[in-house]
Amino acid sequence: MNNENKRRNFLKQCGLTAVPLMIPGIGMSALPFETGAKNQPTNNPTAVNFIFDGLSLDPKQYLEKLTTISNIHPIEPDFYGNGGATKALEEEFARLTGKEKAIYLPTGTMANQLAIKLLNGTNTKAMVPENSHVFRDEADAAQSVHGKRLIPVGNGQSTFSLEDLKTKISYLEHEEVFKSGLGTVVIENPVRRADGRIVPIEAIKEIASYCKQQGYKMHLDGARLHIAAAYTGVSIAEYAAQFDTVYISLYKYLNASGGAILCGDAAVIDQVSHQVKILGGTVFQSWNQTAMALHYLKGIEERWQQVIKSTQSLITELNTIDGVNISSLDKGTNIYDLRLREDINLKDLAMYLYNEHNIWLGRANDQGIVKFTVNESLLTRNLNDIVNAWKKGVKSVRKEG
Ligand SMILES: Cc1ncc(COP(=O)(O)O)c(C=O)c1O
Structure with a gap:
C-alpha cells in the first residue's frame, strides 16, 4: 500500500x-x-x-x-451463537466473572438495556450514573423500547455515592405521588466520560450492600472492566460479585471488531437470547469476534x-x-x-x-x-x-x- x-x-x-x-x-x-x-x-x-x-x-x-489464531488451533464456528468459539468465550467469561452463565450480544448497548429490562421485571425505574453510557449514549432505549425510566444520579460527577443514591430514592418517595417500583441500580466502571477513572471497590461494596438489603438489583457496565482490574488489582470476579449482571465489551480491550458479553445468574441469562431475537439482534455467526476476543483474553x-x-x-x-x-x-x-x-x-x-x-x-x-x-x-x-x-x-x- x-x-x-x-x-x-x-x-x-x-x-x-x-x-x-x-x-x-x-x-x-x-x-x-x-x-x-x-x-x-x-x-x-x-x-x-x-x-x-x-x-x-x-x-x-x-x-x-484470525488466520494466525486459526493456524494454531482451528477456529470453530458457531451457529446462531451456539457452539464454537462463541460458546468457548461464554464459558470463559462465566468462569472469569464467577457467574453461572454468560452470553454473547452484538452490542454493549443491547447488553446494558436488556440487563436493566430483565433485572427490573415489572418495576419501571432504574437508577443510573448521570455521566454514564447507559444514560447519555444509548438513545433513550430504556424509555422508548423497554418502557423503563432511567433516573440519573450523581449529576456532573464521574459516579455517585451511596448518599447520592439514598437522596434520590428519598426524593422520589416524597415528591412523586403515583409510586412505581425501582428495580435496578447501575454503575459504570471505569467511567468513560471521566477519562477512564475508576469507581473505588469500597464505594461499590457500600452501594451493593444497601441495594441487597432493599431488594434492588445491580448491573455493572464494565465495558472496560479489564482496565479497572489491571490498575487497581481488584479482580474481575471481585467486581462481578457485587452485581447481578456484568457486561464487558469484546472490542474495547479484546480487539474484536465488535460484540459484548453479559454475565449473570442462569435465571437471567437464559432469557437473553429470546430478547435479542425480538430486537432483531440475533446474528448468524459471531465467531469472527468471539475467536478474536478469546485470543486476547488469554494473558491479558x-x-x-x-x-x-x-x-x-x-x-x-x-x-x-x-x-x-x-x-x-x-x-x-x-x-x-x-x-x-x-x-x-x-x-x-x-x-x-x-x-x-x-x-x-x-x-x-x-x-x-x-x-x-x-x-x-x-x-x-x-x-x-x-x-x-x-x-x-x-x-x-x-x-x-
Ligand atoms: C462505557 C460504555 N458502555 C457501553 C458501550 C456500548 O458499547 P457498544 O458500542 O457495543 O454498544 C460503550 C461504547 O462506547 C461504552 O463506552
Missing part, C-alpha cells in the same frame, strides 16, 4: 472522512489528525497508538490475526502489567523532553493528560510521529490537553524507539523563540 493510501486508510479507519467531529461519545481529544500527512515511508507496520482502547487493527491485520492480565510498567518508564522519559508534560489523573487508569508548551505545535508533532514512525497521537481538547491513552500497542515496539521518535519529533517541530 502506498503511503497516501495508508493515510486514507488511517483516516477511514478512524471514521474521519465521513464524520470528523461527530462520533458519539468520543471527545475530540480521542480523534487523530486528518490533514497534512507527508508521503514518508515508515519501517513500522504496526501502529503504536496513544488514542484508542485497543490495538485498532485494520481489516488486513484483523484477517491476518500479564500483558497489562507490562503495559503499566512500560508506561511508567515511557512517561518518565517523555517528561524529560523540554516542553512536554504528561500527568496522571486522580483515580485514573490508562488515560493521562498531555500538555505541550507553546513552542511545540501539537499537530506538527502528531503528523511527524505518524508519518515517520507510525505513532498516533490524538487532538487536544478545548483546554489544550491531549488525552494521552496507553494500550497494548505499546508492547509492539521497543520503548527507546518510541522515546527517540518523540525526541526527534519535538526537535524538528519546535519553534525557535
Whole structure:
C-alpha cells in the first residue's frame, strides 16, 4: 500500500472522512489528525497508538490475526451463537466473572438495556450514573423500547455515592405521588466520560450492600472492566460479585471488531437470547469476534502489567523532553493528560510521529490537553524507539523563540 493510501486508510479507519467531529461519545481529544500527512515511508507496520482502547487493527491485520489464531488451533464456528468459539468465550467469561452463565450480544448497548429490562421485571425505574453510557449514549432505549425510566444520579460527577443514591430514592418517595417500583441500580466502571477513572471497590461494596438489603438489583457496565482490574488489582470476579449482571465489551480491550458479553445468574441469562431475537439482534455467526476476543483474553492480565510498567518508564522519559508534560489523573487508569508548551505545535508533532514512525497521537481538547491513552500497542515496539521518535519529533517541530 502506498503511503497516501495508508493515510486514507488511517483516516477511514478512524471514521474521519465521513464524520470528523461527530462520533458519539468520543471527545475530540480521542480523534487523530486528518490533514497534512507527508508521503514518508515508515519501517513500522504496526501502529503504536496513544488514542484508542485497543490495538485498532485494520481489516488486513484483523484477517491476518484470525488466520494466525486459526493456524494454531482451528477456529470453530458457531451457529446462531451456539457452539464454537462463541460458546468457548461464554464459558470463559462465566468462569472469569464467577457467574453461572454468560452470553454473547452484538452490542454493549443491547447488553446494558436488556440487563436493566430483565433485572427490573415489572418495576419501571432504574437508577443510573448521570455521566454514564447507559444514560447519555444509548438513545433513550430504556424509555422508548423497554418502557423503563432511567433516573440519573450523581449529576456532573464521574459516579455517585451511596448518599447520592439514598437522596434520590428519598426524593422520589416524597415528591412523586403515583409510586412505581425501582428495580435496578447501575454503575459504570471505569467511567468513560471521566477519562477512564475508576469507581473505588469500597464505594461499590457500600452501594451493593444497601441495594441487597432493599431488594434492588445491580448491573455493572464494565465495558472496560479489564482496565479497572489491571490498575487497581481488584479482580474481575471481585467486581462481578457485587452485581447481578456484568457486561464487558469484546472490542474495547479484546480487539474484536465488535460484540459484548453479559454475565449473570442462569435465571437471567437464559432469557437473553429470546430478547435479542425480538430486537432483531440475533446474528448468524459471531465467531469472527468471539475467536478474536478469546485470543486476547488469554494473558491479558500479564500483558497489562507490562503495559503499566512500560508506561511508567515511557512517561518518565517523555517528561524529560523540554516542553512536554504528561500527568496522571486522580483515580485514573490508562488515560493521562498531555500538555505541550507553546513552542511545540501539537499537530506538527502528531503528523511527524505518524508519518515517520507510525505513532498516533490524538487532538487536544478545548483546554489544550491531549488525552494521552496507553494500550497494548505499546508492547509492539521497543520503548527507546518510541522515546527517540518523540525526541526527534519535538526537535524538528519546535519553534525557535
Ligand atoms: C462505557 C460504555 N458502555 C457501553 C458501550 C456500548 O458499547 P457498544 O458500542 O457495543 O454498544 C460503550 C461504547 O462506547 C461504552 O463506552
